[in-house]
Amino acid sequence: xxxxDLAQGDSLYQPNEQLKYVYFPERGVAAILNILEDGTESxxxxxxxxxxxxxxxxxxxxxxSRRALYxxxxxxxxxxxxxxxxxxxxxxxxxxxxxxxxxALFTQLAQQTTCNRLHTIKQRCCCWLLFTHDRVDGDxxxxxxxxxxxxxxxxxxxxxxxxxxxxxxxxxxxxxxxVTIRNRAKLEKTACECYRMIRAEFNRLLG
Amino acid sequence: xxxxDLAQGDSLYQPNEQLKYVYFPERGVAAILNILEDGTESxxxxxxxxxxxxxxxxxxxxxxSRRALYxxxxxxxxxxxxxxxxxxxxxxxxxxxxxxxxxALFTQLAQQTTCNRLHTIKQRCCCWLLFTHDRVDGDxxxxxxxxxxxxxxxxxxxxxxxxxxxxxxxxxxxxxxxVTIRNRAKLEKTACECYRMIRAEFNRLLG
DNA sequence: ATACAATTGTGCGTTAGCGCACATTAATAC
DNA sequence: GTATTAATGTGCGCTAACGCACAATTGTAT
Numbered sequence: 338x339x340x341x342d343l344a345q346g347d348s349l350y351q352p353n354e355q356l357k358y359v360y361f362p363e364r365g366v367a368a369i370l371n372i373l374e375d376g377t378e379s380x381x382x383x384x385x386x387x388x389x390x391x392x393x394x395x396x397x398x399x400x401x402s403r404r405a406l407y408x409x410x411x412x413x414x415x416x417x418x419x420x421x422x423x424x425x426x427x428x429x430x431x432x433x434x435x436x437x438x439x440x441a442l443f444t445q446l447a448q449q450t451t452c453n454r455l456h457t458i459k460q461r462c463c464c465w466l467l468f469t470h471d472r473v474d475g476d477x478x479x480x481x482x483x484x485x486x487x488x489x490x491x492x493x494x495x496x497x498x499x500x501x502x503x504x505x506x507x508x509x510x511x512x513x514x515x516v517t518i519r520n521r522a523k524l525e526k527t528a529c530e531c532y533r534m535i536r537a538e539f540n541r542l543l544g
Numbered sequence: 545x546x547x548x549d550l551a552q553g554d555s556l557y558q559p560n561e562q563l564k565y566v567y568f569p570e571r572g573v574a575a576i577l578n579i580l581e582d583g584t585e586s587x588x589x590x591x592x593x594x595x596x597x598x599x600x601x602x603x604x605x606x607x608x609s610r611r612a613l614y615x616x617x618x619x620x621x622x623x624x625x626x627x628x629x630x631x632x633x634x635x636x637x638x639x640x641x642x643x644x645x646x647x648a649l650f651t652q653l654a655q656q657t658t659c660n661r662l663h664t665i666k667q668r669c670c671c672w673l674l675f676t677h678d679r680v681d682g683d684x685x686x687x688x689x690x691x692x693x694x695x696x697x698x699x700x701x702x703x704x705x706x707x708x709x710x711x712x713x714x715x716x717x718x719x720x721x722x723v724t725i726r727n728r729a730k731l732e733k734t735a736c737e738c739y740r741m742i743r744a745e746f747n748r749l750l751g
Numbered sequence: 752a753t754a755c756a757a758t759t760g761t762g763c764g765t766t767a768g769c770g771c772a773c774a775t776t777a778a779t780a781c
Numbered sequence: 782g783t784a785t786t787a788a789t790g791t792g793c794g795c796t797a798a799c800g801c802a803c804a805a806t807t808g809t810a811t
Contacts, residue, residue, distance in 0.1 A: 371658045374737050379661055381654045396647035397640060402745055403654060426635055433604060439646060440603035446653040447588045447610060451578045454586055454660040454697040457797070481758065490661040492799060497759060513758060513807055530581050538609055664767075688788065699769060704789055720777055720788060 338416050343367075345479060349390050349405035356400055359391035359421045365411020366472045368488065370404045380488040382445050383408070383465075385472030387539055388438055394418035395425055395435045408488070409469060409478055437542045444538040452531040458491045459499050463528035465489060466509065468535075470518050477517040503527070545623050550574075552686060556597050556612035563607055566598035566628045572618020573679045575695065577611045587695040589652050590615070590672075592679030594746055595645055601625035602632055602642050615695070616676060616685055644749045651745040659738040665698045666706050670735035672696060673716065675742075677725050684724040710734070 340363070343349075349360050352372060360367065367384040381403060384390050390413075393401040407413075425432040452461055465488060469478060482500055486493040500516075503509045508524050510517040518524060525532065547570070550556075556567055559579060567574065574591040588610060591597050597620075600608040614620075632639040659668055672695060676685060693703040707723075710716045715731050717724040725731060732739065 369654070371654050373658065373662070377662065379658045381657055392650070393647055396643040396650075398644065398647045398749060402651055402741075428633055428635060436603040437605065440600055440605045440608075443599070443603075443650075443653070444609055446650070446657060447576070447578050450588055450653060450657045450660055451580065451586045451697070453657055455580070455584065483758075490658070493759090494761080494800090495798065498761085501760075511759080534609075542605060690788075700789090701770090701791080702768065705791085708790075718789080 338414065338420070340412055341415050342410075342412055343407040344410040345408060347407045347410075349407065350401060352402050352404055353400045356391055356394050356398075356418050358415045359389060359394050359418050360405075361389050361414040361416070362386050362472075363412045363414060364472075364474065365407060365413070366409040366469055367405060367413070368408045370406070372404055377490075378404070378487060379490045382442060382449065383468055383472075385468075387543065388442065389435070391418060391421070392435070392439060392442070394421050395439070397422070408484070409473055409480075411473075434543070441539050441542045445535050448531045448535050452529060453490070456529040456531065458489060458495055459502070459527065460529035461489055461531075462496065462499050463503075463508075463524055464532045466516070466518065467521075467524060467528055467532045470521065470524075471536075476519070477515060479514055480516045481514050545621065545627070547619055548622050549617075549619055550614040551617040552615060554614045554617075556614065557608060559609050559611055560607045563598055563601050563605075563625050565622045566596060566601050566625050567612075568596050568621040568623070569593050569679075570619045570621060571679075571681065572614060572620070573616040573676055574612060574620070575615045577613070579611055584697075585611070585694060586697045589649060589656065590675055590679075592675070594750065595649065596642070598625060598628070599642070599646060599649065601628050602639075602646070604629070615691070616680055616687075618680075641750070648746050648749045652742050655738045655742050659736060660697070663736040663738065665696060665702055666709070666734065667736035668696055668738075669703065669706050670710075670715075670731055671739045673723070673725065674728075674731060674735055674739045677728065677731075678743075683726070684722055686721055687723045688721050 343365060349367060350356055362385055364386065367390045369381045370378045371381050372378050390405050425435060452464065465485065482496045483493045486496040489496065500509065500511050504511050506523065508520045508527065510519050550572060556574060557563055569592055571593065574597045576588045577585045578588050579585050597612050632642060659671065672692065689703045689707055690700045693700040696703065707716065707718050711718050713730065715727045715734065717726050
């Protein structure tokens with residue numbers, strides 16, 4: 338059990354590799370990605386200090402078919418997967434919390450599924466910014482359009498256009514490789530309901 | 545604990561209602577749906593005899609924010625949610641299996657998320673037919689384009705066009721409110737990798 | 752100060768899928 | 782058999798987003 342620093346892009350686990358550690362983010366944001374046969378990566382969920390990366394260890398699977406990395410640098414508490422497994426088999430407070438978190442993460446994935454099907458890239462972009470804003474200190478964080486477009490599973494050029502529109506609306510400000518949230522209220526209005534829904538469910542289950 | 549018959553459309557649980565039962569489908573297919581603020585429903589996952597409906601009971605949540613229903617009629621074993629919760633707290637075989645199933649369902653949701661983002665309706669339609677085919681007896685089952693379109697989160701008219709194309713290709717045959725799988729191999733080729741991926745993960749974890 | 756590389760801005764033709772509207776066909780009830 | 786209703790077939794204009802391509806800008810290293 339150890340606090341470690343994690344920079345943008347640092348890997349937490351790779352597909353089908355033995356899951357050694359479970360991570361409890363303190364600051365920054367982690368992401369779980371799916372990898373398709375052609376190599377395309379797409380974001381499944383993001384995790385901040387409300388959650389944990391490495392649930393497969395809890396579920397009793399040795400590996401995950403996905404990939405996890407840090408997408409906004411910060412710190413996390415790293416725990417041996419074996420220790421987590423052992424502790425949770427006692428059915429104590431940790432097991433209870435991890436079960437409830439599993440349920441919350443289910444909701445997150447479920448909503449993401451729907452969101453990807455029915456909502457515009459602009460809405461989804463706003464959701465993403467809101468989740469990230471919640472999990473970092475301050476209103477500014479490092480983010481390129483290129484990176485964001487991969488997370489959203491969209492074109493970089495498309496994200497640039499949207500980012501420009503949001504900036505003209507006074508909602509965000511784009512610098513080179515950085516974004517600043519300027520008008521949080523407007524950002525929430527421009528996002529779809531998915532942000533609210535997921536937040537509410539986390540509060541209900543773990544708040 | 546009781547075996548019950550379930551017809552197409554029968555509800556297993558509703559959003560935010562006390563989860564009384566957990567269902568283990570024997571035959572037929574159940575589905576978990578998300579409901580948006582405007583009432584739109586969208587399919588999150590389907591469950592057959594490989595799985596269970598009512599994981600929130602296992603996770604320790606009294607309710608779910610989603611809805612579950614039977615979409616292809618059949619039978620299921622119905623168990624009291626309280627009994628499942630009690631049994632799983634003993635950390636025996638049931639708990640182990642439910643944990644692994646949770647992991648498998650995670651994969652299913654994750655892949656669905658990606659699929660909704662990146663794959664065509666035709667591909668997704670084929671995936672849906674494959675999963676259903678796996679879970680029913682024989683090659684024929686009751687299904688309207690209207691129903692399928694809601695599950696896929698697409699237009700009914702769009703599904704009709706696709707179903708027509710699949711029929712002309714000799715892959716399926718459309719009757720009124722029924723479909724017959726005619727060429728399973730071709731159907732698998734027309735589907736995206738998501739079908740294979742999810743199947744493989746279920747086999748790996750629970751097979 | 753200058754070169755270089757990463758990042759962002761912009762345009763344009765193309766496509767999947769939507770919304771809407773209406774025609775047609777097959778099962779069901781009378 | 783006939784009427785009715787559920788289900789399917791089809792067309793058309795429209796929009797979001799794509800693929801591709803290239804220009805412009807800004808930070809960084811030398």
